[in-house]
Amino acid sequence: MSDARTAILGRLRASGETGPLPALDTAVLERRQWPAAERVVRLRKGMEAVHTEFLEATPATWPAVVRSFCDREDLKNLLFGPTSEAGAALAAAWAPGGTQLMPYDRPVEAFKDELFTGVDAGFTGTVGGIAETGGVLLMPGPAEPRLMSLVPPIHLALLWASTIQDSFWAAVKNLGWGRALPPNALMISGPSKTADIEQTLAYGVHGPKRLIVVLVDDLNQDPIHNPTMPREG
Amino acid sequence: MHAETEIHFRDAAAKALLDPQLRANFRRAMDGLITKRKAQFPDPRDLQDLRDLSTAIRSRSLLALPELLEQFEANCTKNGVRVHWAETCEQGNELILGILRSKGAKTLVKGKSMVSEEMHLNDFLESKGIEALESDLGEYIIQLDGETPSHIIMPAIHKNKNQIARQFSQKIKDAKYTEDVDELTAMARKVLRQKFLDADAGLSGVNFAVAETGTLCLVENEGNGRMSTHVPPLHIAVMGLEKVVATLEDVAPLYAILTRSATGQAVSTYFNLITAPRGAGEKDGPREVHVVILDNGRSRIYADPQLRATLRCIRCGACMNHCPVYTRVGGHAYEAVYPGPIGKILTPQMEGVGVRHDLIHGSSLCGACAEVCPVEIPIPEILVRLRREATHEDVGSNVAGRGTGRTATEDWAWRIWAGVLKRPALYRMASWFATRFGKALPASAPLIKHWTQTRSKPIPAHRSLHEQVRAKGVPHV
Numbered sequence: 001m002s003d004a005r006t007a008i009l010g011r012l013r014a015s016g017e018t019g020p021l022p023a024l025d026t027a028v029l030e031r032r033q034w035p036a037a038e039r040v041v042r043l044r045k046g047m048e049a050v051h052t053e054f055l056e057a058t059p060a061t062w063p064a065v066v067r068s069f070c071d072r073e074d075l076k077n078l079l080f081g082p083t084s085e086a087g088a089a090l091a092a093a094w095a096p097g098g099t100q101l102m103p104y105d106r107p108v109e110a111f112k113d114e115l116f117t118g119v120d121a122g123f124t125g126t127v128g129g130i131a132e133t134g135g136v137l138l139m140p141g142p143a144e145p146r147l148m149s150l151v152p153p154i155h156l157a158l159l160w161a162s163t164i165q166d167s168f169w170a171a172v173k174n175l176g177w178g179r180a181l182p183p184n185a186l187m188i189s190g191p192s193k194t195a196d197i198e199q200t201l202a203y204g205v206h207g208p209k210r211l212i213v214v215l216v217d218d219l220n221q222d223p224i225h226n227p228t229m230p231r232e233g
Numbered sequence: 234m235h236a237e238t239e240i241h242f243r244d245a246a247a248k249a250l251l252d253p254q255l256r257a258n259f260r261r262a263m264d265g266l267i268t269k270r271k272a273q274f275p276d277p278r279d280l281q282d283l284r285d286l287s288t289a290i291r292s293r294s295l296l297a298l299p300e301l302l303e304q305f306e307a308n309c310t311k312n313g314v315r316v317h318w319a320e321t322c323e324q325g326n327e328l329i330l331g332i333l334r335s336k337g338a339k340t341l342v343k344g345k346s347m348v349s350e351e352m353h354l355n356d357f358l359e360s361k362g363i364e365a366l367e368s369d370l371g372e373y374i375i376q377l378d379g380e381t382p383s384h385i386i387m388p389a390i391h392k393n394k395n396q397i398a399r400q401f402s403q404k405i406k407d408a409k410y411t412e413d414v415d416e417l418t419a420m421a422r423k424v425l426r427q428k429f430l431d432a433d434a435g436l437s438g439v440n441f442a443v444a445e446t447g448t449l450c451l452v453e454n455e456g457n458g459r460m461s462t463h464v465p466p467l468h469i470a471v472m473g474l475e476k477v478v479a480t481l482e483d484v485a486p487l488y489a490i491l492t493r494s495a496t497g498q499a500v501s502t503y504f505n506l507i508t509a510p511r512g513a514g515e516k517d518g519p520r521e522v523h524v525v526i527l528d529n530g531r532s533r534i535y536a537d538p539q540l541r542a543t544l545r546c547i548r549c550g551a552c553m554n555h556c557p558v559y560t561r562v563g564g565h566a567y568e569a570v571y572p573g574p575i576g577k578i579l580t581p582q583m584e585g586v587g588v589r590h591d592l593i594h595g596s597s598l599c600g601a602c603a604e605v606c607p608v609e610i611p612i613p614e615i616l617v618r619l620r621r622e623a624t625h626e627d628v629g630s631n632v633a634g635r636g637t638g639r640t641a642t643e644d645w646a647w648r649i650w651a652g653v654l655k656r657p658a659l660y661r662m663a664s665w666f667a668t669r670f671g672k673a674l675p676a677s678a679p680l681i682k683h684w685t686q687t688r689s690k691p692i693p694a695h696r697s698l699h700e701q702v703r704a705k706g707v708p709h710v
Contacts, residue, residue, distance in 0.1 A: 199390075
């Protein structure tokens with residue numbers, strides 16, 4: 001193995017001209033800026049174009065909005081992360097009866113079959129959104145495992161309007177992703193889709209068939225909901 | 234000798250041209266992709282700025298390639314991701330087999346990876362008793378029929394839904410015949426979900442590798458990439474050594490131009506950043522992540538300052554979508570892993586310019602590919618360069634198979650041509666004969682027949698230009 005490594009790097013070094021690095025003009029990325037209210041509109045437009053559904057909520061009402069969606073859709077259960085900020089808040093407001101809250105609190109190996117066949121929906125927080133193209137940013141981890149937003153047929157994602165960034169480029173800078181990344185981070189713009197058969201769009205191919213963004217309007221409030229994610233302005 | 238292989242592309246292309254179904258499938262698909270891409274770039278200035286930036290980022294990454302690869306490796310190792318290096322496809326295949334065997338893995342579920350196609354990994358693993366199942370819907374469709382991808386982004390684009398409906402009803406257990414795309418998709422979902430659940434290992438490609446953080450970036454719409462990389466206990470990623478960039482900030486514009494150029498999407502459904510295996514306290518994700526970095530001729534391409542541009546490619550497929558040749562003959566006619574314009578410059582550099590002489594010449598050099606390339610690869614210029622490389626052994630060149638496309642016939646033709654042009658009396662005599670008797674020359678005459686195979690025979694004028702000008706009294710001609 002190390003032989004191949006030495007040989008490959010040796011060949012690359014032997015032919016490496018270390019000429020001047022071309023300059024990077026990022027003006028085209030910097031032009032992508034909008035006021036906060038417009039960021040919300042753009043994100044919605046971008047995501048609705050790829051079949052994402054939106055539920056409008058306020059900092060006070062969002063748990064009830066999630067609940068009424070679950071009741072309306074007659075969901076048997078909702079997978080959530082009991083130790084995440086969003087998950088804990090949801091559980092605290094959840095009244096017994098109807099849709100069961102199902103905690104993702106053990107290794108996947110303990111309930112893999114059930115996860116694939118017995119879960120109606122998954123609920124996660126987000127760490128931001130992208131105005132330019134539409135999209136929400138997730139950082140799965142111990143509190144909100146990776147498969148919550150992938151395996152259940154419906155994914156509900158909680159998005160605070162004040163966390164919407166101008167572009168993916170801006171998000172990388174503002175979230176400090178360029179320096180350190182968690183084991184997994186991702187952007188999601190809609191439900192799983194394919195156009196592999198005759199370029200005809202079909203939704204729900206491998207991942208969720210529906211993506212529901214619970215959009216919390218906190219633009220006129222102090223940004224206190226998410227202390228890890230301060231945003232200037 | 235190239236004469237033998239040259240027939241491959243020509244014959245395959247001729248056959249494809251006679252297939253109205255195939256042509257209709259490609260025409261419709263390519264027209265759709267062209268329109269959608271165009272809609273994503275309404276402002277020509279933004280497009281050019283984004284192309285310039287993307288080109289600069291890829292060029293910078295290549296200039297610092299050995300350092301970035303080392304940095305990437307060091308950060309992966311720090312994150313708990315094992316890095317392996319393969320000089321050849323055979324080495325890469327053996328490495329992957331070794332990793333799978335060390336875990337006792339018998340089934341592998343795959344996200345889309347062109348590098349694994351390059352390695353012919355599926356066939357190799359099957360021969361070793363390991364099931365390798367494609368899970369991208371397009372890849373799944375063609376794997377059912379034992380075919381290879383005909384497009385790097387839309388692998389099953391050569392098939393229409395009736396063909397897929399027939400295939401599913403015959404090959405998927407308990408499947409009924411339906412031409413409804415949603416129902417066909419649902420059938421594949423059902424089969425593949427079980428496979429994700431059961432698989433011992435998952436394999437993926439890599440769209441961008443970030444040196445500064447040791448991160449693997451995967452772009453996809455279906456979710457099969459996330460399934461393959463997050464559900465099984467073992468994840469193996471394969472990448473060409475040119476995929477590394479310095480920072481995640483560098484990735485942002487490349488990602489923006491990739492999805493827009495490829496399928497006319499401003500954003501893909503998922504953009505997945507994988508930095509480490511399942512961490513402390515995590516409840517899912519693979520226990521082990523391995524990355525195989527493949528050379529397979531890339532370091533040779535890297536050595537040439539002009540040809541190095543080939544390695545800027547981000548595999549969007551825009552060049553094939555806009556190629557008049559590709560649109561008419563489809564991807565399979567190229568008999569290469571990478572079809573279309575990028576394949577025409579990449580394949581001969583990997584396999585040898587002599588043996589893939591056919592591909593270098595299968596182009597009208599119209600330039601559409603270079604015009605849409607998001608990283609401004611001068612494909613026509615490189616094609617012309619490779620045409621020379623195929624028949625010459627220039628000092629300082631290290632192109633694979635250089636000079637091996639040379640034939641005695643072509644050599645003699647050029648020698649005679651040069652000899653005639655150097656001797657005015659001989660030239661006058663030759664043109665006198667050509668104008669008087671050229672018309673009588675049969676289309677099947679040696680040399681001429683290569684031209685007349687697909688074109689009408691040129692008819693020379695009755696008098697040469699020199700003669701006509703002389704007749705007008707112009708002196709010294």
